Amino acid sequence: AKSRGRGSAIIYDPAMEELKQERGRIELDLRSALANGEFELHYQPLHELATDRIAGFEALLRWRHPERGLIPPDVFIPIAEQTGLIVTLGEWVLREALSEAATWPEDMTVAVNVSPAQMTDFTLLKQVISALSASGFDAHRLELEITETMLMQECDEHLRQLERLHALGVRIALDDFGTGYSSLNYLRSFPFDKIKIDRCFITEISAGSESSAIIEAVLDLANKLNMQTIAEGVESEEQLASLRTLGCEQVQGYLISKAVPADMLPIERSGARKI
Numbered sequence: 001a002k003s004r005g006r007g008s009a010i011i012y013d014p015a016m017e018e019l020k021q022e023r024g025r026i027e028l029d030l031r032s033a034l035a036n037g038e039f040e041l042h043y044q045p046l047h048e049l050a051t052d053r054i055a056g057f058e059a060l061l062r063w064r065h066p067e068r069g070l071i072p073p074d075v076f077i078p079i080a081e082q083t084g085l086i087v088t089l090g091e092w093v094l095r096e097a098l099s100e101a102a103t104w105p106e107d108m109t110v111a112v113n114v115s116p117a118q119m120t121d122f123t124l125l126k127q128v129i130s131a132l133s134a135s136g137f138d139a140h141r142l143e144l145e146i147t148e149t150m151l152m153q154e155c156d157e158h159l160r161q162l163e164r165l166h167a168l169g170v171r172i173a174l175d176d177f178g179t180g181y182s183s184l185n186y187l188r189s190f191p192f193d194k195i196k197i198d199r200c201f202i203t204e205i206s207a208g209s210e211s212s213a214i215i216e217a218v219l220d221l222a223n224k225l226n227m228q229t230i231a232e233g234v235e236s237e238e239q240l241a242s243l244r245t246l247g248c249e250q251v252q253g254y255l256i257s258k259a260v261p262a263d264m265l266p267i268e269r270s271g272a273r274k275i
């Protein structure tokens with residue numbers, strides 16, 4: 001029989017110990033989850049204000065665990081990043097999102113989140129090229145969401161990679177804008193097509209507030225730099241009205257819709273439905 005090992009070890013901090021065990025379990029489970037098809041993508045609409053239409057959807061990763069149910073990405077993505085599994089997982093996300101979006105109306109885009117680990121050795125570029133060709137999806141309809149923290153290390157290689165992707169027609173969005181060590185320098189040197197203003201500014205948008213002034217300045221800046229704008233985490237009609245007045249182009253948030261599974265999207269399929 002197998003030894004029960006350190007069953008009687010002294011536990012210094014039960015909460016900490018439990019957290020460690022939980023992480024260990026998730027790490028083990030993550031490895032089989034991909035092979036067992038336990039990951040799925042949900043899609044949240046990107047709503048265009050001028051036309052009141054859906055401009056596209058952001059793909060958001062979910063893990064349907066056989067025992068624990070639906071697990072949100074904040075729980076497992078950090079672990080997948082530490083173990084390097086995020087590279088394989090990120091490739092799956094790209095392929096899945098593009099093959100799904102290939103069935104959408106032709107004027108709709110799909111936004112895909114990218115992890116820093118995917119950027120090393122031009123992996124992201126290779127993954128995108130291969131996913132585009134497997135799905136036949138038009139590069140111009142793909143938006144990659146990048147955070148500022150991803151750009152801080154190895155700027156040169158990342159810059160060259162994003163430029164190559166951009167040259168293919170892929171659109172690059174700066175995610176969570178305003179939360180990192182925002183450097184306006186990034187806006188100048190990287191080929192961004194779009195700025196996603198973080199939810200924390202939208203939450204405090206009331207008229208005359210600092211947040212509202214910041215949003216106004218960001219929208220103005222984006223306009224002058226020819227970048228599209230989207231506000232994240234819009235939850236109330238008041239926020240929506242303010243963003244409309246300020247001239248933000250797109251909004252995303254629970255007010256419009258949460259992320260939903262692919263078969264619940266409010267769209268007419270153009271191509272053949274996925275099996």
Ligand code: C2E
Binds near residue numbers: 115234253
């Ligand atoms: P994110 O990219 O900033 O995505 C926005 C998050 O805000 C999503 O959480 C979304 O469900 C949530 N959200 C949308 N509207 C509202 C709202 O009105 N109010 C509030 N309170 N929240 C709203 P989610 O799906 O749990 O994803 C969390 C984070 O996990 C994402 O943040 C992203 O950083 C990461 N993530 C998700 N999918 C992927 C993926 O495929 N690859 C990678 N590398 N990261 C992913």
Ligand code: CA
Binds near residue numbers: 058113175
């Ligand atoms: Ca995002």
Ligand code: CA
Binds near residue numbers: 175196198
């Ligand atoms: Ca975001």
Ligand code: CA
Binds near residue numbers: 176
């Ligand atoms: Ca975020």
